[in-house]
Amino acid sequence: MTKGKRKSERGPLVLGIADRLHSAAIHLLRRVRQQDTATGEGPARLSALSVLVFGGPMTLGQLAAAEQVKPPTMTRIVNALEDGGLAKRVADTGDARRVQIRATPKGMLLLQAARERRIGYLADHLGTLSEHERSTLGQAVESLEKVLRRWE
DSSP: TTOOOOOOOSSSHHHHHHHHHHHHHHHHHHHHHHHGGGOOOOOOHHHHHHHHHHHHOBOHHHHHHTTTOHHHHHHHHHHHHHHHTTTEEEEEEEEOOOOOEEEHHOOOOOOHHHHHHHHHHHHHHHHHHHHHHHHHHHHHHHHHHHHHHHHH
């Protein structure tokens, strides 16, 4: 066992928590993504744009891999993002034969506004919890972030 890592326990209690967390995460994401309709962009475009905004410029192949789609599908998504002025193709500074896709300032603003809308929507609903429930949820989020850091 490496320093800082605990042995994983996978009993019925842990499996039950994992099952409930999985279900809650899916429902949570579906609810907050409903706020994205205000952008006028579809989920596939917003997801690809998010990868570009938060991950930086990348090739079409890298973007397709990140989004787990085939390159022809990503080509259609990128074309639509370009048509909307949300992304652009630029020559790779290290290799002129390669093209990178990057978010435009308009794309960054759209994505930031969408993120703020989702967070505000979620905050409004979390605000209905008691102070104790919010504190407990904050501690649970810290624990979940710890698990996520270990995946890296």
